[in-house]
Amino acid sequence: MPFGNTHNEMKLKYASAKEYPDLTKHNNHMAKILTPAIYELLRKRQTPSGFTLDDVIQTGIDNPGHPFIMTVGCVAGDEETYEVFKELLDPVIQDRHGGYKPTDKHKTDLDPAHLKVGGDDLDPNYVLSSRVRTGRSVRGFCLPPHCSRGERRAVETLSIEALDTLSGDLKGKYYALKNMSDAEQQQLIDDHFLFDKPVSPLLLASGMARDWPDGRGIWHNVNKTFLVWVNEEDHLRVISMQQGGNMKEVFNRFCTGLTKIEKLFKERKHEFMWNEHLGYVLTCPSNLGTGLRAGVHVKLPNLSKNAKFEEILKKLRLQKRGTGGVDTAAVGGTFDISNADRLGFSEVELVQMVVDGVKLLVEMEKKLEKGQPIDAMIPAQK
Amino acid sequence: MATQFTRMLAGRNTAVVLASLGAGTLATGYLLTDSTAAAERRVLYPPSADFPDLRKHNNCMAASLTPAIYAHLRDKSTPNNWTLNQSIQTGVDNPGHPFIKTVGMVAGDEETYEVFSEIFDPVIKDRHNGYDPRTMKHPTDLDSSKITSGVFDERYVLSSRVRTGRSIRGLSLPPACSRAERREVERVAVMALSGLKGDLAGRYYSLGDMNEREQQQLIDEHFLFDKPVSPLLTSAGMARDWPDARGIWHNNQKNFLIWINEEDHTRIISMEKGGNMKRVFERFCRGLKQVEQLIHERGWEFMWNERLGYILTCPSNLGTGLRAGVHVRLPNLSKDPRFSKILENLRLQKRGTGGVDTAATGDTFDISNNDRLGKSEVELVQLVVDGVNYLIDCEKRLERGQDIKIPSPLAQFRR
Numbered sequence: 090m091p092f093g094n095t096h097n098e099m100k101l102k103y104a105s106a107k108e109y110p111d112l113t114k115h116n117n118h119m120a121k122i123l124t125p126a127i128y129e130l131l132r133k134r135q136t137p138s139g140f141t142l143d144d145v146i147q148t149g150i151d152n153p154g155h156p157f158i159m160t161v162g163c164v165a166g167d168e169e170t171y172e173v174f175k176e177l178l179d180p181v182i183q184d185r186h187g188g189y190k191p192t193d194k195h196k197t198d199l200d201p202a203h204l205k206v207g208g209d210d211l212d213p214n215y216v217l218s219s220r221v222r223t224g225r226s227v228r229g230f231c232l233p234p235h236c237s238r239g240e241r242r243a244v245e246t247l248s249i250e251a252l253d254t255l256s257g258d259l260k261g262k263y264y265a266l267k268n269m270s271d272a273e274q275q276q277l278i279d280d281h282f283l284f285d286k287p288v289s290p291l292l293l294a295s296g297m298a299r300d301w302p303d304g305r306g307i308w309h310n311v312n313k314t315f316l317v318w319v320n321e322e323d324h325l326r327v328i329s330m331q332q333g334g335n336m337k338e339v340f341n342r343f344c345t346g347l348t349k350i351e352k353l354f355k356e357r358k359h360e361f362m363w364n365e366h367l368g369y370v371l372t373c374p375s376n377l378g379t380g381l382r383a384g385v386h387v388k389l390p391n392l393s394k395n396a397k398f399e400e401i402l403k404k405l406r407l408q409k410r411g412t413g414g415v416d417t418a419a420v421g422g423t424f425d426i427s428n429a430d431r432l433g434f435s436e437v438e439l440v441q442m443v444v445d446g447v448k449l450l451v452e453m454e455k456k457l458e459k460g461q462p463i464d465a466m467i468p469a470q471k
Numbered sequence: 472m473a474t475q476f477t478r479m480l481a482g483r484n485t486a487v488v489l490a491s492l493g494a495g496t497l498a499t500g501y502l503l504t505d506s507t508a509a510a511e512r513r514v515l516y517p518p519s520a521d522f523p524d525l526r527k528h529n530n531c532m533a534a535s536l537t538p539a540i541y542a543h544l545r546d547k548s549t550p551n552n553w554t555l556n557q558s559i560q561t562g563v564d565n566p567g568h569p570f571i572k573t574v575g576m577v578a579g580d581e582e583t584y585e586v587f588s589e590i591f592d593p594v595i596k597d598r599h600n601g602y603d604p605r606t607m608k609h610p611t612d613l614d615s616s617k618i619t620s621g622v623f624d625e626r627y628v629l630s631s632r633v634r635t636g637r638s639i640r641g642l643s644l645p646p647a648c649s650r651a652e653r654r655e656v657e658r659v660a661v662m663a664l665s666g667l668k669g670d671l672a673g674r675y676y677s678l679g680d681m682n683e684r685e686q687q688q689l690i691d692e693h694f695l696f697d698k699p700v701s702p703l704l705t706s707a708g709m710a711r712d713w714p715d716a717r718g719i720w721h722n723n724q725k726n727f728l729i730w731i732n733e734e735d736h737t738r739i740i741s742m743e744k745g746g747n748m749k750r751v752f753e754r755f756c757r758g759l760k761q762v763e764q765l766i767h768e769r770g771w772e773f774m775w776n777e778r779l780g781y782i783l784t785c786p787s788n789l790g791t792g793l794r795a796g797v798h799v800r801l802p803n804l805s806k807d808p809r810f811s812k813i814l815e816n817l818r819l820q821k822r823g824t825g826g827v828d829t830a831a832t833g834d835t836f837d838i839s840n841n842d843r844l845g846k847s848e849v850e851l852v853q854l855v856v857d858g859v860n861y862l863i864d865c866e867k868r869l870e871r872g873q874d875i876k877i878p879s880p881l882a883q884f885r886r
Contacts, residue, residue: 096552096647103651110650111679111715137508143649150712237512237556239520267524293705300563303524 097132097141105129108143110150118181118374119149119162127176136173140166140235144296145174151294161185161375164295166235168228168362168370182367182374186432195368195378198435199344204337208444211334215451216385217423220330221343221440223380224323224371226362227354232372233297233322241304241320248319251353252308259346261310263319266302280313284321297322297372314339315346323371323380325350334385336447340440368432378432383443386412389450390422391457397467401453405446406430406471426450442471518542521556523563531786532562532575535593549586553579553647557708558587564706574598574787577707579647581640581774581782595779595786599844600883602790609780609790612847613760615753621856623746627863628797629835632742633755633852635792636735636783638774639766644784645709645734650716656736657716663765664720664729671758673722675731678714694719696733709734709784726751727758735783735792748797748859752852780844790844795855798824801862802834803869809877813865816880817858818842838862845883854881 100108109128112120123146131142149162163181165171171178179191211219226232227247230240249263264273277283286301287293308317318326327350329343351361362370368378392398393409402409410425426447428439453463522541525533536559544555562575576594578584584591592604602609623631638644639659642652661675676685689695698713699705720729730738739762741755763773774782780790804810814821822837838859840851865875 096649099552100649100651103649107651107654108649110712138512139509147711151710237516237521238523239516242520243516267527294711298564299560299706300523303563 097135097143100143101133105132108132110146112150114153115149115162116154117149117152117160117162118184119146119177120153122180122184123177131174131177134173136167136169138167138169138231138235140170140173140231142174142177144235145170145177148291148295152291155291160291161373163374164234164297164372165232165370165374167231168226170232171367171370171374178374182377182432185375186378187430189433191366193433194365195432196435197363197368197379198437199347200437201337201341201344203437204340204441204444207448208337208340208440209335211336211385211444211447212451213333215389215454216334216387216447218330218332218386219334219336219339220328220385221336221339221381221383222326222328223343223347223382223436224369224376225325225327225347225350225380226370226372227324228360228362230324232324233320234295234372238300238303241300244324245304245306245319247354247357247359248308248317248325249306251350251357252317254353255310255346255349258312258342259310259315259349261308261315263306263308265306267305277307280309282307282309282313282316284318287322292322295372315342317350322373323376336383336385336440336444340383344436376431378430379434379436379439380431381436381439382427382431383440384410384425384427385443385447386423387426387447387450388423389426389454392450392454392463393422393424395457395463397463401450401467402426404468404470405449406442407446407450513546518545521545523559525563525566528562528566528575530562530565530567530573530575531594531597532559532590533566534597536590540589544587544589547586549580549582551580551582551643551647553583553643555587555590557646558583559590561703561707565703568703573703574785576786577646577709577784578644578782578786580643581638583644584779584782584786591786595789595844598787599790600842602845604778607845608777609844610847610850611775611780611791612849613756614849615749615756615852617849618749618752618852618856620860621747621749621752621852623748623797623799623856623859624863625746627801627866628746628799628859630742630744630798631746631748631751632740632797633748633752633793633795634738634740635755635759635794635848636738636781636788637759637762637792638736638782638784640772640774642736644736645732646707646784650712653712653716653732657718657731659766659769659771660729660731660737661718661720662769663762663771666765667722667758667761670724670754671722671727671761673720673727675718675720677716677718679717689719692725694721694725694728696730699734704734707784727754729762734785735788746797748795748852748856752795756848788843790842791846791848791851792843793848793851794839794843795852796822796837796839797855797859798835799838799859799862800835801866804862804866804875805834805836807865807869807875809875812877813862813875814838816878817861818854818881818883819858819862842883 105128106125109125135141144166145163148164161181183189227244230236230244252263255261287298292298305320314329314331316328327347329339331339369380371377371380406429407426408429411420412423412425428443430439453466456463518541519538522538548554557579558576561577574594595604596602639656642656699710704710717732726741726743728740739759741751743751781792783789783792818841819838820841824835824837840855842851861878868875
């Protein structure tokens with residue numbers, strides 16, 4: 090709920106201890122780091138657009154924990170949030186991103202030629218689909234938790250203008266959520282493209298679902314392999330996907346598309362939020378750096394029942410989710426397997442990790458099918 | 472602590488003075504503090520860029536909010552820095568409701584109703600059947616001795632209940648309050664309630680601190696309120712920081728109950744099984760007056776003014792904030808096609824026995840007054856008493872195979 094920065098000044102008349110949230114039953118990154126001293130230091134500040142500490146942490150206060158994952162518990166309202174509230178966000182980032190230090194530099198590499206040989210041959214008997222997604226924020230506009238309707242609409246207009254000029258296999262069309270016909274809506278649902286108003290309290294509590302569905306929409310190419318979500322959890326979410334196991338092709342299209350989109354925005358005098366330290370800047374600190382999640386839906390009925398499954402995933406720097414997305418559990422033996430990291434590794438490095446890791450998981454699955462042991466195959470920690 | 476209390480006093484006294492001066496004084500509002508960035512944004516995004524898309528909306532706010540009104544009010548704020556965008560967010564996020572026409576806006580503080588009167592007044596008029604806050608006065612009457620025929624036939628009426636809300640002057644309302652303010656509301660209310668005696672003596676259960684056994688007990692008694700799930704409430708921001716500073720107070724006899732920091736600062740409920748609405752209302756009035764006395768002793772008062780009565784978060788609860796109702800069995804009448812019209816003319820509404828967002832199951836209905844503003848508490852309770860007696864009479868007639876009549880419509884409010 091965006092409060093004005095002036096409301097923040099009113100709160101300053103109360104002692105910090107009176108305003109400090111009760112985090113005793115909480116288990117998220119924000120709650121572990123936000124001490125009364127840090128709260129007192131940061132509550133006096135605001136970003137130039139008026140985003141305050143309470144705005145940053147509201148979602149973490151309202152959502153003490155999550156059954157499957159350790160949540161971050163804070164969001165950014167604009168690019169400057171990460172600077173103005175660094176005393177909170179740097180340790181959160183360090184905790185969340187495997188020890189990434191405030192002095193570390195992040196490398197960006199969107200050249201698909203840098204992928205090692207292979208990546209196009211994940212066994213389609215096991216790997217049902219491959220997908221790469223990331224997010225991008227448009228510099229100069231507030232992020233979804235904080236933006237006004239005017240800003241959100243401006244981001245949408247700019248995005249449509251840019252995407253409309255894409256050509257070749259990337260040529261496509263925009264579907265505004267609020268103008269969609271029933272037929273269009275059903276088609277997008279059948280294609281598994283339609284995103285709906287968030288129901289997760291993690292997202293709702295941060296204010297990013299305000300004014301739904303105003304300014305939201307989906308763009309996709311004619312072939313339905315390249316998709317952009319506008320104004321969902323981030324300004325833009327860019328997704329490349331297809332059936333089967335050709336992750337190389339998916340990543341190729343991803344990089345080509347992203348690079349083109351960035352160029353088109355630049356031609357319109359807008360850039361993406363990016364810096365040397367944090368890479369691409371997104372709403373949730375968990376998506377900083379590459380913002381990249383490369384994953385597959387893969388059948389692992391035997392391996393998933395093996396006692397070492399979690400350990401193997403951890404060593405490979407992979408995570409599992411249900412095929413319904415982040416808040417779901419896996420159904421049957423089919424899992425969504427993707428990279429656990431976002432920051433501190435480049436895009437190419439992360440996709441390589443997924444390709445190599447999934448290859449190994451499928452080999453292990455095949456061995457277990459034949460009743461053979463897999464202990465010798467368990468890798469060292471990447 | 473002393474500094475806080477001083478600010479409290481300043482805030483309250485200012486509010487009292489300004490509120491008593493009436494609608495005109497705060498109409499100009501306070502312009503949002505001009506930082507360079509904020510000023511730039513206002514130029515870059517004029518009100519027309521921010522005006523919400525309300526074409527698919529059906530609530531009172533959407534019916535009254537024009538681009539011109541929005542343009543006048545967008546850059547204003549109350550002394551506590553509450554804005555129009557915040558007031559209307561719930562109405563923008565919730566285009567409609569399956570059973571009721573929702574209001575679609577909330578107040579963040581007492582001054583909201585003044586600073587944004589250009590939109591609140593027409594919404595109030597729409598919601599409260601033509602009550603015009605600019606010209607009319609609202610009557611308050613908590614003398615329960617005036618109620619007649621207030622005991623219902625218990626073969627039909629299963630339970631009787633009266634509720635209202637009260638806000639503590641000088642502290643922001645649930646959509647707007649900071650954690651410190653909310654905790655202050657809790658402190659003030661709990662301190663006052665601890666002074667109640669006799670049949671009203673009771674104790675407080677903080678939502679955050681209660682143990683499992685207490686929680687189960689309160690659930691079994693149907694006293695426990697949970698974190699709101701209705702998007703009407705969550706969009707308005709009133710569920711922030713749950714369950715911090717929320718709780719339930721009830722007397723030892725379990726027929727007088729206060730909710731703290733749910734949708735309003737306090738919700739006061741008097742209830743009991745059976746049909747003795749008169750006794751329920753008597754206890755209600757007595758308890759309310761004592762609580763008011765107890766907070767006065769400590770220098771606090773309730774938000775109230777002559778044109779709007781008691782000030783609450785939702786404009787639908789202005790005036791008396793009172794909902795007097797019964798759970799009543801009407802197996803025959805509810806199937807009669809004239810049921811809705813009878814209710815309408817009696818100025819009653821039906822709900823499911825689960826509350827406002829539920830449909831009735833079986834033959835048992837929650838029947839209560841439609842109106843809140845423009846009629847006093849005594850008038851509304853008498854209206855419910857007379858109306859429910861009429862419904863029971865209809866039910867009995869239908870049981871005997873006799874015909875029933877639709878009563879003539881009641882007058883809307885005293886002119």
